[in-house]
Amino acid sequence: MARRLPSELARSSFGIANSKWKKPSVTRCYHCHVQLAIGYWLLAIPKELKASSMVTIDKISKSYGGDVSVIADLQLSIKPQQVTVMVGTTGSGKSTLLRVLAGLERPTSGGIRWDSDHGGNGRPNLGIVFQEPRLLPWLNVRQNVEFGFGPAGHRRSAELANEILEQVGLRPFSLYYPRQLSGGMAQRVAIARALVRKPSLLLLDEPFSALDALTRSRLQEHLMELFVKHSLTLFFVTHDIEEAVALSDTIVVIKGRPGQISHQFRIDLPRPRSRHDQAFIVWKERVLEALTE
Amino acid sequence: MAISSLAPRTEAVDVSRPGIERKTGKAPVKRHVRLSVLGLLVPATAVIGWEAASRLGWLDRTIASSPSEIVVEIGHLLTTGQIWVHLWATFVRVFSGFALGGAIAGIVGALAGMSPILYRLLNPSIQAIRSVPSYAWVPVFILWFGIFETSKILLIALGAFFPLYLSLVSSIRSVDRKLVEVALVNGFQGWSLARRIFLPASLPAIFVGLRQSLGLAWMFVVAAEFMGATHGLGFLLIDGQTTGRPATLITSILLFALCGKATDGCLAWVSERALHWQDGYRPNSPEARSE
Numbered sequence: 415m416a417r418r419l420p421s422e423l424a425r426s427s428f429g430i431a432n433s434k435w436k437k438p439s440v441t442r443c444y445h446c447h448v449q450l451a452i453g454y455w456l457l458a459i460p461k462e463l464k465a466s467s468m469v470t471i472d473k474i475s476k477s478y479g480g481d482v483s484v485i486a487d488l489q490l491s492i493k494p495q496q497v498t499v500m501v502g503t504t505g506s507g508k509s510t511l512l513r514v515l516a517g518l519e520r521p522t523s524g525g526i527r528w529d530s531d532h533g534g535n536g537r538p539n540l541g542i543v544f545q546e547p548r549l550l551p552w553l554n555v556r557q558n559v560e561f562g563f564g565p566a567g568h569r570r571s572a573e574l575a576n577e578i579l580e581q582v583g584l585r586p587f588s589l590y591y592p593r594q595l596s597g598g599m600a601q602r603v604a605i606a607r608a609l610v611r612k613p614s615l616l617l618l619d620e621p622f623s624a625l626d627a628l629t630r631s632r633l634q635e636h637l638m639e640l641f642v643k644h645s646l647t648l649f650f651v652t653h654d655i656e657e658a659v660a661l662s663d664t665i666v667v668i669k670g671r672p673g674q675i676s677h678q679f680r681i682d683l684p685r686p687r688s689r690h691d692q693a694f695i696v697w698k699e700r701v702l703e704a705l706t707e
Numbered sequence: 708m709a710i711s712s713l714a715p716r717t718e719a720v721d722v723s724r725p726g727i728e729r730k731t732g733k734a735p736v737k738r739h740v741r742l743s744v745l746g747l748l749v750p751a752t753a754v755i756g757w758e759a760a761s762r763l764g765w766l767d768r769t770i771a772s773s774p775s776e777i778v779v780e781i782g783h784l785l786t787t788g789q790i791w792v793h794l795w796a797t798f799v800r801v802f803s804g805f806a807l808g809g810a811i812a813g814i815v816g817a818l819a820g821m822s823p824i825l826y827r828l829l830n831p832s833i834q835a836i837r838s839v840p841s842y843a844w845v846p847v848f849i850l851w852f853g854i855f856e857t858s859k860i861l862l863i864a865l866g867a868f869f870p871l872y873l874s875l876v877s878s879i880r881s882v883d884r885k886l887v888e889v890a891l892v893n894g895f896q897g898w899s900l901a902r903r904i905f906l907p908a909s910l911p912a913i914f915v916g917l918r919q920s921l922g923l924a925w926m927f928v929v930a931a932e933f934m935g936a937t938h939g940l941g942f943l944l945i946d947g948q949t950t951g952r953p954a955t956l957i958t959s960i961l962l963f964a965l966c967g968k969a970t971d972g973c974l975a976w977v978s979e980r981a982l983h984w985q986d987g988y989r990p991n992s993p994e995a996r997s998e
Contacts, residue, residue: 516892540892548889552907552984564894565903593986611893 467491467529468538468615468647469515474524475672476510483672484510487524490666490675492615494529497641497648499662501655501701507673508651512619515649516542541608541616545623547600549592555579555603556588562607571610578606581640598629602636609640618650622657634660638685655705659697660687667704677704772953777961780954794962796938797928800856801970804863804931805924809917811864812871819872820879820909821901830876837869841927845934859931866927870919878912879905911985914978918971925967940966 471490477483485507492498502508513519515526517537528538541562549558559575579585582602592600601621608616618637622630634657641648652658658665659681667677679701683693754774760766761773768776784790815833819826844862852858882905890904932941940959947955 518888518891542892544885544889546885548885550886550889550904550907551986552910561889561903562893565896565899566894591984593984607893 468494469529470527471511471515472525472527474511474514474521474526476507476514476519477522477672485668486672486674488668488673488675492647492649493664494614494647495645496663497650497661498664498666499650499652499658500666500668501652501658501705502668502673503705504653505671506668507671508668509619511668511673512542512617512649512651515615516540516617538614539611541611541613543601543604543608543616543618543621545620547592547597547604549595549600549603549607551592553591554588555584555590555592555595558592558603559606559610562610564611574610575606578609581609581643582606582636598625598633601625601633605633605637605640609644612644613646615647615649618648620652620654621650623652623654630657631660635686637661655698655701656689658701659683659694660689665701667701669705677701679704769951770953772957776954777957780952780958784958790962792938793940793943794966796936796942797932797940797966800859800863800931800939801921801924801928804860804927805867805921807860808864808867808924809871809920812868812875812916812920816872816875817879817901817905820876821905826876826880833869833872837873841866842930845930849934854935859928859934859936862931862934863924863927866923867920870923871913871916874912874916874919875909878909882908911982914974914982918974918978921970921974922967925963925970929963 469492471488471492474488475483475486488511500508500511510519514521517540550561553561556575556579559579560571563571563575576585579588582605584599584602584606587595587599592603595603601624605621622633625633637648638661640646648661650658650661662681665677665679665681666675667679668674669676679697681697683691683697687694689695757766757771758774761768761771766773781790784793815829819829819833841862844865848858848862852861886904886908887900890900895903928939929941929944932939933945936942940962943955943959943962947953947959
């Protein structure tokens with residue numbers, strides 16, 4: 415088995431017909447040794463390079479009613495356990511892309527490929543946080559969080575709901591109803607609701623844009639702690655450049671109408687990031703330039 | 708730094724009683740009583756004036772009766788036990804009709820609300836039937852179902868059907884798309900989606916519809932009992948009219964008012980309990996509550 419695996423890898427990577435290599439171990443010719451060598455070499459490649467994306471967005475276009483194209487031929491891959499932030503002006507189609515990822519809308523053309531390591535077959539477990547908290551007003555905080563378990567998983571997970579409520583600091587407010595919460599608290603409930611799903615990809619659609627500056631930066635810090643703690647993969651859509659630089663591993667700039675990706679930046683600033691740092695400010699300016707040029 | 712310690716402590720919320728509005732203090736209660744008394748002033752004056760006018764001979768007693776005669780009439784109905792017979796007959800009709808009409812409205816309304824095809828199929832016909840004046844059905848129902856209980860209960864059911872149907876359909880069709888999306892991304896579909904989102908989201912409208920349906924059931928029971936009944940409050944009306952007893956007539960009307968108000972009050976009470984989560988405008992002032 416241990417010997418067969420590299421040769422299989424080699425086969426698949428070179429697209430050689432399977433039938434020819436059914437039983438390589440009986441009489442091994444010169445070719446076989448070459449194949450084996452390449453196979454072992456492939457095995458030696460670090461895992462994060464091989465499984466380099468958890469989802470690949472493949473030439474996605476979306477238009478409404480034929481003429482009005484919102485996004486066109488978008489090509490992007492989201493890397494696992496990283497924060498990918500998409501910045502763009504209003505109307506550039508960044509929310510549309512997120513809705514397509516979440517399965518709430520079908521792309522007009524193109525497709526989404528989920529890496530099988532992360533989600534098994536097809537769509538992996540997704541969590542989503544919208545711009546508004548979107549809490550169900552007839553459920554209290556705890557029930558809203560448990561709503562994230564979906565239709566089947568109510569009983570199994572009271573413990574997990576408690577744990578996550580504790581992590582977002584809302585355990586004492588379990589019995590409150592949404593109308594009794596402030597905007598920041600409500601958005602933390604929404605984050606908790608997405609987290610109890612143990613999402614392999616967490617989508618966030620301008621989640622903090624309706625909050626005041628202080629609450630926003632506090633929740634950003636909080637989100638990063640949860641990101642580390644749960645080793646999450648984040649895809650974060652925002653129009654706030656500072657937020658993008660503060661959170662991201664990769665910044666994707668989308669602009670135009672229909673929206674297209676114009677730049678991708680890799681932000682390698684160490685965390686936690688100080689907004690007064692020279693490097694931070696430089697990055698902000700570069701992204702702003704990319705957006706406005 | 709522990710994650711929980713990042714939780715903002717400054718966001719001010721009333722921690723004292725989650726989920727329940729705070730009761731008003733002592734002083735407003737007194738005020739509340741005073742204002743209730745104010746509401747009784749007009750009917751009390753009217754009753755005293757009426758009694759006085761009838762004793763002074765300003766009113767024709769054979770037509771207008773008098774409060775004291777009505778009290779005597781009620782006493783008579785109570786001592787003979789007749790009142791319970793009539794009340795029971797009317798209650799059974801109202802509630803069977805209301806239950807039947809409400810149940811059908813619930814099923815048809817939910818289907819037409821959830822499915823655009825069924826909505827297009829059913830709604831035009833239902834709207835057409837709705838515009839027929841209620842009394843027009845009386846002879847039709849007598850012809851089809853006879854003069855006994857079947858036609859009465861069906862007539863009341865017909866009346867009770869429309870308000871609930873209408874509010875159910877419109878509320879389901881206007882359920883917040885954003886909440887539906889939340890349910891969809893969390894894996895809710897079909898029945899679980901209907902139960903967890905559409906039902907609670909349209910519950911406020913359902914209660915309004917139920918109360919209107921119940922009101923119409925009380926209206927239609929009069930029409931139904933005019934079709935010919937041997938018991939019931941509607942029968943009491945006809946009886947009072949044909950035998951020339953205004954006290955009986957007015958007693959019957961008073962009983963209708965009391966029953967309607969009491970049953971609606973019960974529904975309102977249930978609705979307030981069930982919809983405590985609503986974030987509506989809820990003034991705490993006793994003036995607004997005392998209606």
